[in-house]
Amino acid sequence: MSAVDAKIVRTMCPMNCHPTFCGMQVEVEGGRLKSLSGDKDNPDSAGFLCVRGRATAEIFGNSKRLLYPQIRDDRRTDTWRRVSWDEALDFMAKRMRSAGPEAVGLWAGHGGFTAGSAMTVQLMQRFANMYGCQNWHPAMVCWGLGGFGVGLSGALKVNTKEDMAENSRMIVLWGANIASQPNTARYIVAARRRGAKVVAIDVRRTEAAAQSDEALLIRPGSDAALALAVMHVIVTEKLYDAAFVEAHTVGFEELSSHVLPFTPAWAATQTGLEEGQIASFARAYASTRPAMILLGGSSMHKSANGWNAARAISCLPALTGNFGIAGGGLGPRHGAHSATLRNLNAGMARPPGNYVPDQMPDIAKALSDGRLKVLLLLGTNMLSSFADAGQISHGLDKTDLVVCVDLFMNETARRFADVVLPGTAWLEELGFKVTNTHLYLMERALEREGETRPIHEILKSLAESVGVADFFPWASMEEVIDAILNDATTGHATVGSLRAAGGFLPLNVSAIAYADRKFDSPSGKIEFSSPQAARVGLPPLPVHSDNQASPYPLSLSFGRTLTHFHAFYDEGQALPSLAKHNVAPQLLISPVDAEARQVANGDAIRIYNERGEFAAKACVTGDVKPGVVWMRDGWVGLNHLTSGGAVLSGDALSLFHFSVGQSDYGARVEIARRQASP
Numbered sequence: 005m006s007a008v009d010a011k012i013v014r015t016m017c018p019m020n021c022h023p024t025f026c027g028m029q030v031e032v033e034g035g036r037l038k039s040l041s042g043d044k045d046n047p048d049s050a051g052f053l054c055v056r057g058r059a060t061a062e063i064f065g066n067s068k069r070l071l072y073p074q075i076r077d078d079r080r081t082d083t084w085r086r087v088s089w090d091e092a093l094d095f096m097a098k099r100m101r102s103a104g105p106e107a108v109g110l111w112a113g114h115g116g117f118t119a120g121s122a123m124t125v126q127l128m129q130r131f132a133n134m135y136g137c138q139n140w141h142p143a144m145v146c147w148g149l150g151g152f153g154v155g156l157s158g159a160l161k162v163n164t165k166e167d168m169a170e171n172s173r174m175i176v177l178w179g180a181n182i183a184s185q186p187n188t189a190r191y192i193v194a195a196r197r198r199g200a201k202v203v204a205i206d207v208r209r210t211e212a213a214a215q216s217d218e219a220l221l222i223r224p225g226s227d228a229a230l231a232l233a234v235m236h237v238i239v240t241e242k243l244y245d246a247a248f249v250e251a252h253t254v255g256f257e258e259l260s261s262h263v264l265p266f267t268p269a270w271a272a273t274q275t276g277l278e279e280g281q282i283a284s285f286a287r288a289y290a291s292t293r294p295a296m297i298l299l300g301g302s303s304m305h306k307s308a309n310g311w312n313a314a315r316a317i318s319c320l321p322a323l324t325g326n327f328g329i330a331g332g333g334l335g336p337r338h339g340a341h342s343a344t345l346r347n348l349n350a351g352m353a354r355p356p357g358n359y360v361p362d363q364m365p366d367i368a369k370a371l372s373d374g375r376l377k378v379l380l381l382l383g384t385n386m387l388s389s390f391a392d393a394g395q396i397s398h399g400l401d402k403t404d405l406v407v408c409v410d411l412f413m414n415e416t417a418r419r420f421a422d423v424v425l426p427g428t429a430w431l432e433e434l435g436f437k438v439t440n441t442h443l444y445l446m447e448r449a450l451e452r453e454g455e456t457r458p459i460h461e462i463l464k465s466l467a468e469s470v471g472v473a474d475f476f477p478w479a480s481m482e483e484v485i486d487a488i489l490n491d492a493t494t495g496h497a498t499v500g501s502l503r504a505a506g507g508f509l510p511l512n513v514s515a516i517a518y519a520d521r522k523f524d525s526p527s528g529k530i531e532f533s534s535p536q537a538a539r540v541g542l543p544p545l546p547v548h549s550d551n552q553a554s555p556y557p558l559s560l561s562f563g564r565t566l567t568h569f570h571a572f573y574d575e576g577q578a579l580p581s582l583a584k585h586n587v588a589p590q591l592l593i594s595p596v597d598a599e600a601r602q603v604a605n606g607d608a609i610r611i612y613n614e615r616g617e618f619a620a621k622a623c624v625t626g627d628v629k630p631g632v633v634w635m636r637d638g639w640v641g642l643n644h645l646t647s648g649g650a651v652l653s654g655d656a657l658s659l660f661h662f663s664v665g666q667s668d669y670g671a672r673v674e675i676a677r678r679q680a681s682p
């Protein structure tokens with residue numbers, strides 16, 4: 005690539021708002037990024053770029069960027085010494101050899117997936133398979149439990165946003181906040197223009213609520229209760245689609261008896277909604293066809309009850325015959341992919357060994373027990389992303405070696421890393437992204453800044469250093485990408501064919517999921533009653549578990565806003581455009597709860613429970629109901645309050661071909677005004 009010529013390069017935003025990523029065009033001159041803008045020709049985003057996408061231009065030439073490998077010899081200090089890559093890799097390999105493979109863990113966050121998640125996830129798994137080390141799936145901190153819930157019903161696939169815009173007559177944004185997938189907004193607007201009714205169900209009045217005809221604010225963790233009551237109304241008032249139920253579902257008789265106690269009156273006590281609101285929502289959903297439910301991406305699934313919610317909600321389109329039709333079923337959500345990517349590790353497995361499952365409490369325990377001695381953290385701020393961060397801190401403190409690969413320092417690196425390695429940004433490597441409709445090439449546009457390296461090169465060097473042969477048998481990343489894309493759903497696309505097509509190609513997938521009514525369950529039907537759930541000791545039918553009992557009166561909930569992406573860019577502070585929107589943690593609290601605690605808008609507060617405390621400012625607002633407080637995620641410290649408890653057993657974790665491991669991010673808290681320092 006010439007670094008001197010001026011050129012325009014087509015690529016994608018590095019953030020992972022999938023499935024609705026945005027297209028970018030970058031202008032490069034003299035090897036430097038001159039400008040960055042939305043790609044008007046991108047069929048998914050049509051030129052849209054949000055503030056987070058535009059802010060990524062500030063990565064390059066940023067004085068805070070990590071540009072060289074560094075080692076510190078004493079974690080208690082902030083004294084780092086610049087070293088060569090060889091010295092850093094030797095240092096790591098020596099500690100890895102002395103710890104042994106099973107005491108080494110690999111963990112990547114979204115920062116490791118900016119040029120597309122498939123390559124990093126698959127190469128990490130390959131490294132772990134060949135070396136025999138620990139490796140945990142990133143879905144654990146994200147949509148894992150949601151995937152588990154819809155997986156039990158057999159409803160993994162989704163209709164497209166384009167189908168929603170054209171055909172849905174009712175759209176239910178159930179925990180789906182437009183801040184996570186802003187590109188969906190204009191399709192919702194288009195549907196509303198056609199006359200579609202939009203209902204938003206969430207724990208706060210979200211950005212999505214502003215696009216809706218009705219907003220139902222419910223208590224955190226009560227989604228399954230609401231879905232069960234909706235089923236109660238549909239069943240008892242005989243509003244279900246008897247022909248669909250008969251032909252394409254399993255367990256309707258059991259479900260009909262099961263939902264009898266879950267009346268709207270009962271659900272009102274669980275959700276905080278009025279009985280009449282619940283009944284009229286159920287009747288509207290059952291009588292409006294086609295109706296599409298957009299299930300939340302991750303936040304709603306990150307509690308002990310999260311998988312119950314996804315499971316119960318995914319039964320609703322089956323009861324009403326909405327699956328397999330235009331404008332119906334489930335709509336785009338995080339983790340629901342339309343294309344099938346080839347697994348480079350098919351047929352490979354780790355050698356028999358003692359592996360820590362995809363469960364945060366197990367990982368925390370293994371760290372605390374000294375069983376895990378070396379951690380390689382790729383594009384992640386673990387203190388921000390793991391629940392019960394106090395336990396994780398305790399465990400990290402016991403390790404022999406923590407290595408962080410990132411663009412900028414982050415709190416985990418500051419406190420616990422011994423080695424910091426500078427990673428490349430997405431414009432400095434080749435990648436690809438896939439939406440529900442298209443496949444996009446991400447061309448390398450810039451020379452690498454400083455001595456930055458991409459993750460695959462780091463893993464490759466490390467493999468050589470610890471004696472893993474044949475980890476990277478490909479001649480280039482282009483070959484890796486070609487191998488991963490080699491599937492009928494992509495049209496067996498290659499980097500070359502994408503280039504020839506101008507950077508993107510349509511997928512060979514239907515806009516309507518399950519048009520053939522063959523569902524992703526052992527029976528091939530939607531399973532209201534699930535034998536596989538029963539087999540691993542879970543309730544055979546969808547349930548709600550009320551686990552709200554706590555001496556702390558407020559339910560703490562969290563999620564995405566339009567101006568941040570988890571803890572990216574050192575909690576947003578490294579990029580000026582994001583830093584100005586993310587000055588300090590802010591807790592949304594209702595006027596009733598604020599007044600009861602003599603807290604005024606803007607007051608400095610402490611949020612606390614039995615696990616710890618966290619400082620924030622109060623934002624007194626009617627956007628949350630009494631009893632609920634809400635904060636955007638990503639702030640280090642927030643997860644000092646969350647539970648981190650195990651949710652599923654080891655048997656359940658291995659039920660599906662996709663990884664689901666998770667833990668409970670639920671938290672009950674109290675708040676108090678902080679006294680001003682004397």
Ligand code: SF4
Nearest residue numbers: 017019021026054057
């Ligand atoms: S919504 Fe914003 S952050 Fe997300 S992909 Fe689009 S531009 Fe990037």
